Amino acid sequence: YESFRSTNGSILEKITETVREEIGTRLNSDVDLKNYVNTISGGLVDDIEMLKENFEKQNKKFDQQLRDISQESAERDNQLSRYVEDEVKKLGENLSKKYEKLK
DSSP states (O other), rough: HHHHHHHHHHHHHHHHHHHHHHHHHHHHHHHHHHHHHHHHHHHHHHHHHHHHHHHHHHHHHHHHHHHHHHHHHHHHHHHHHHHHHHHHHHHHHHHHHHHHHOO
């Protein structure tokens, strides 16, 4: 009985040690995986924040360009309207003069 017990005891010890090693390995693996996921997710958050900042800067730039173009177009429209009014006035005056000469 003693030899059976010592043989089984050593086998049981080996099995227990193997299970402990496996638990330790899996625990270390889980910790490594958690750290890896945290590192990747942190990098992704940083990248997303950088993209967001870039989009906001680009949006502000385009908004300013749009305002500048709108202002320039309004000024051109105003100049064109004044030019047309002046030309119509000159034409009306010329026609009036010609009409007066014909009388």
